Amino acid sequence: MKLEIELEVPDGAFDKRAEAELIRSVKEQTALKLYCDERVTTGEAAEMLGLTRIQFLDLLRRTGVGFRVDLDDEDFAQIRRWREDCTQQSSR
Numbered sequence: 001m002k003l004e005i006e007l008e009v010p011d012g013a014f015d016k017r018a019e020a021e022l023i024r025s026v027k028e029q030t031a032l033k034l035y036c037d038e039r040v041t042t043g044e045a046a047e048m049l050g051l052t053r054i055q056f057l058d059l060l061r062r063t064g065v066g067f068r069v070d071l072d073d074e075d076f077a078q079i080r081r082w083r084e085d086c087t088q089q090s091s092r
Contacts, residue, residue: 003030031056032065042067054078 005026014022031045040048046056054075060067071079 052078054082
């Protein structure tokens with residue numbers, strides 16, 4: 001299902017960068033709300049945002065939203081890859 005929202009804003013209130021940030025924020029908040037209301041799983045919320053499940057779990061952590069999940073071997077492998085990527089990016 002695709003959800004479309006129309007919102008009137010004053011002319012000049014947004015430039016392209018601000019518009020992109022607002023859209024990203026609205027999408028994140030929508031996915032977080034649906035997850036908190038137990039309407040979607042972590043995997044479904046992650047897919048909505050174009051993230052891996054581990055990246056969505058990190059978003060939950062960063063936003064202070066609690067979560068309860070069972071991690072499997074693939075999840076731990078993704079965590080290791082994600083940590084390696086983050087370590088490589090921070091050392092640049």
